[in-house]
Amino acid sequence: MIKVTLIGSGNVAQHLFSAFNKSTAVEIVQVFSRRKETVSNLIPFDKITDSFEDLAEADAYIIAVSDDAIAEVSAQLSFKNRLVVHTSGSASMENLNDDNRKGVFYPLQTFTKGKEVDFKSIPICIESQFSEDYNVLKRIADSISDKVFTINSGQRRALHVAAVFVNNFTNHLYKIGSDICQEHQVPFEILQPLIRETAAKILSLSPNEAQTGPAKRNDQTTIEAHLDFLSDENHKNIYKLLTQSIQDNGTKL
Amino acid sequence: MIKVTLIGSGNVAQHLFSAFNKSTAVEIVQVFSRRKETVSNLIPFDKITDSFEDLAEADAYIIAVSDDAIAEVSAQLSFKNRLVVHTSGSASMENLNDDNRKGVFYPLQTFTKGKEVDFKSIPICIESQFSEDYNVLKRIADSISDKVFTINSGQRRALHVAAVFVNNFTNHLYKIGSDICQEHQVPFEILQPLIRETAAKILSLSPNEAQTGPAKRNDQTTIEAHLDFLSDENHKNIYKLLTQSIQDNGTKL
Numbered sequence: 001m002i003k004v005t006l007i008g009s010g011n012v013a014q015h016l017f018s019a020f021n022k023s024t025a026v027e028i029v030q031v032f033s034r035r036k037e038t039v040s041n042l043i044p045f046d047k048i049t050d051s052f053e054d055l056a057e058a059d060a061y062i063i064a065v066s067d068d069a070i071a072e073v074s075a076q077l078s079f080k081n082r083l084v085v086h087t088s089g090s091a092s093m094e095n096l097n098d099d100n101r102k103g104v105f106y107p108l109q110t111f112t113k114g115k116e117v118d119f120k121s122i123p124i125c126i127e128s129q130f131s132e133d134y135n136v137l138k139r140i141a142d143s144i145s146d147k148v149f150t151i152n153s154g155q156r157r158a159l160h161v162a163a164v165f166v167n168n169f170t171n172h173l174y175k176i177g178s179d180i181c182q183e184h185q186v187p188f189e190i191l192q193p194l195i196r197e198t199a200a201k202i203l204s205l206s207p208n209e210a211q212t213g214p215a216k217r218n219d220q221t222t223i224e225a226h227l228d229f230l231s232d233e234n235h236k237n238i239y240k241l242l243t244q245s246i247q248d249n250g251t252k253l
Numbered sequence: 254m255i256k257v258t259l260i261g262s263g264n265v266a267q268h269l270f271s272a273f274n275k276s277t278a279v280e281i282v283q284v285f286s287r288r289k290e291t292v293s294n295l296i297p298f299d300k301i302t303d304s305f306e307d308l309a310e311a312d313a314y315i316i317a318v319s320d321d322a323i324a325e326v327s328a329q330l331s332f333k334n335r336l337v338v339h340t341s342g343s344a345s346m347e348n349l350n351d352d353n354r355k356g357v358f359y360p361l362q363t364f365t366k367g368k369e370v371d372f373k374s375i376p377i378c379i380e381s382q383f384s385e386d387y388n389v390l391k392r393i394a395d396s397i398s399d400k401v402f403t404i405n406s407g408q409r410r411a412l413h414v415a416a417v418f419v420n421n422f423t424n425h426l427y428k429i430g431s432d433i434c435q436e437h438q439v440p441f442e443i444l445q446p447l448i449r450e451t452a453a454k455i456l457s458l459s460p461n462e463a464q465t466g467p468a469k470r471n472d473q474t475t476i477e478a479h480l481d482f483l484s485d486e487n488h489k490n491i492y493k494l495l496t497q498s499i500q501d502n503g504t505k506l
Contacts, residue, residue, distance in 0.1 A: 067475070090475055108443060110450055110465060112458065117450070123443045149443055158437035159444070161479045162430035166444050167451045168466030169495045170423045175460035175502065177415035184411030190361060190376045190402055191412070191419050192456060197363055197370070198420045199452035203445060205365065207428035212363060213421030214343075222320070222343055226414045234498055241494055242422045245487055249428065 001027040002140055005055060007073060008064035009033035011111045012087050016064060016144075017042050019119040025143035029058045052076045059136055060085060062105055067091045074100070083133050089160035093127060093153055103128040103137055106156060107145070110167055119144045125151035125159065176235055183231070208249075215246035254280040255393055258308060260326060261317035262286035264364045265340050269317060269397075270295050272372040278396035282311045305329045312389055313338060315358055320344045327353070336386050342413035346380060346406055356381040356390055359409060360398070363420055372397045378404035378412065429488055436484070461502075468499035 004026050006013050013031070017039070020026045028047070032055065033039050036048045049055065055077065064087045065073050074084055074097040084096055085103035096102045104127040109117060124141040126148060128134045134150075141148040151159065174195065181188045201210045214222040223243055230236045257279050259266050266284070270292070273279045281300070285308065286292050289301045302308065308330065317340045318326050327337055327350040337349055338356035349355040357380040362370060377394040379401060381387045387403075394401040404412065427448060434441045454463045467475040476496055483489045 067472075090478070109447055110454065112454060112463075115454075115457065121446050123446060125443070147443075147446075149440070151439065151443075155437055155439045157478075157482055158433055158439055161482055162433040162439075162444060163447055164466055164479060164492070165426045165433070166430040166448050168464070168468060168499070169491075170426050170448075170451055171455070171460055171463050171465075172468075172495055172499050172502075173418045173423050173426070174455055175464065176498075177419040178460050180411055180415040180418070184408050186404065186408045186412055186415075187402070190378070190400075190404075191415060193374050193376060193400075194362055194416055195419050195423075195452050195455065198423055199448050201363065201365060201368075202424070202427055202448065204368065207424055207431050210365075210424050211421070211428065212424075213417055215421060215425075219320075225343065225410075226417060229410055229414055234501065238422075238494060238498060239417070241491060242425055245429075245491060246421070246425050248487065249425075 001025065002060070002136065002143075003027050003029045003058040004140060005030045005032065005058040005061045006064060007032040007061060009035065009038045010064065010066070011113055012107070013064035014039070014042065014113075015111045015117060015119070016062065016087070016107070018116075019144040023143040026140055029056055030054075052078055055079070057082075059083065060103075060105075060140060061100075062087060063096075067095075070095045071097070083128075083136060085128075085137065089125075089156060089163065093129065101128075101130055101133055103133055104153075104156065105137060105141065106151070108159060108163065120146050123147040123149055125149050125156055127152055127156065176238065179232075180230075180235070211246065213246070215243040218247065254278065255313070255389065255396075256280050256282045256311040257393060258283045258285065258311040258314045259317060260285040260314060262288065262291040263317065263319070264366055265360070266317035267292070267295065267366075268364045268370060268372070269315065269340070269360070271369075272397040276396040279393055282309055283307075305331055308332070310335075312336065313356075313358075313393060314353075315340060316349075320348075323348045324350070336381075336389060338381075338390065342378075342409060342416060346382065354381075354383055354386055356386055357406075357409065358390060358394065359404070361412060361416065373399050376400040376402055378402050378409055380405055380409065429491065432485075433483075433488070464499065466499070468496040471500065 031039050031048050060083045067088050070086045070091050080099045082100050084100040085105045089106050093102050093104050106125040107122050109122045124145045126137040178188045273281050284292050284301050313336045320341050323339045323344050333352045335353050337353040338358045342359050346355050346357050359378040360375050362375045377398045379390040431441045
């Protein structure tokens with residue numbers, strides 16, 4: 001069994017904990033949490049520590065904390081020359097303290113508190129400072145996911161920016177759709193099958209092939225009618241910019 | 254059995270045809286197609302017509318053609334005072350010719366040629382000029398879908414605009430995500446589980462509750478780093494506008 005210690009008790013740490021708990025290849029040695037009670041429902045109390053001095057030996061230490069805490073937390077580790085990785089999409093591997101061997105273990109998914117996810121289908125992007133550590137990370141990742149990718153820091157940054165577009169910004173478009181429905185007394189649930197199918201479609205078609213709508217077919221009459229219909233200036237601006245972007249994309253092909 | 258005639262042979266017409274074909278409450282009397290061969294694989298040849306004069310009697314005529322052809326097609330019908338509906342989200346019911354009783358039968362979904370859809374879960378929005386026609390439309394819709402909604406023209410327009418945001422614009426964000434991946438040699442498939450989960454999440458959370466990311470948490474350092482990373486001016490502008498919109502939304506709460 002590979003011995004893993006989790007540092008952190010937030011959303012990502014808790015989801016990783018559940019996944020490792022089901023894995024037969026990984027043993028969770030300890031969980032570090034400043035507030036022990038947040039993980040006490042997950043793990044026997046004697047395996048939780050709130051002291052960096054108490055961290056036992058492990059094959060890998062996975063720091064699952066917010067981006068701006070990574071440097072500070074990794075600097076507080078009292079040992080040297082062990083494998084220490086973070087789970088962030090945007091933080092550089094270099095944010096980790098130089099005393100230990102560095103790596104990244106980035107599960108690319110949006111985690112919701114309390115909502116089970118099927119880790120097998122979650123891509124895990126791994127990177128290591130030293131090639132001899134790569135295999136350890138690979139074995140840990142393989143034990144919980146069927147989709148493990150070797151991704152360097154530059155690629156990971158690209159993925160993280162792309163993820164902002166397909167997750168954060170997409171969700172904001174859902175919000176605008178929901179606002180428009182609410183303003184006109186239409187139940188937002190009517191749009192949910194469309195939202196699901198829009199996401200499902202790009203499993204078989206490229207986003208370029210899947211594009212439909214007034215912007216794509218240069219239907220200026222409908223575009224004008226929609227802009228006229230929208231009462232919110234911000235919604236109008238977003239409608240215009242994205243319509244223009246779809247149209248420019250069409251002419252570039 | 255309710256007798257239905259389909260006018261049109263495009264994507265929506267073909268998907269409606271397959272759905273009605275499985276229904277035990279609806280009988281397809283005829284399909285009108287200017288190019289008979291486009292539907293000859295779906296229906297016996299003697300039920301296809303390309304002449305408006307040949308249209309037999311039916312309880313409802315469903316015009317599934319492009320928005321700008323609805324007025325012209327409905328004007329060419331040679332009978333009077335029958336129930337004639339269109340399937341468009343954006344065209345007004347009034348686009349239909351006055352000679353017949355008007356209605357709308359709008360399945361709110363994105364249809365892909367050749368890709369089967371489960372019609373049972375597709376919302377159908379119905380509207381009728383006369384209340385006595387409402388029940389006919391309701392029975393037709395109920396026979397293929399579990400989600401039938403009574404939606405007036407104003408609400409339908411709102412739904413259609415909202416659908417542009419959650420479908421057309423969302424798909425364009427997928428396209429941008431895919432472009433960013435391609436530019437940095439990362440397989441786009443890594444983002445697909447995230448895309449699916451983003452869509453699935455709003456079945457249990459409102460889009461407002463589901464919002465995460467640097468804009469939501471006012472993480473200006475990450476936002477600046479992302480803008481710096483993006484090489485395409487258009488991508489930068491979309492990033493800025495949507496980030497601003499998420500942040501303004503946060504302050505309004």
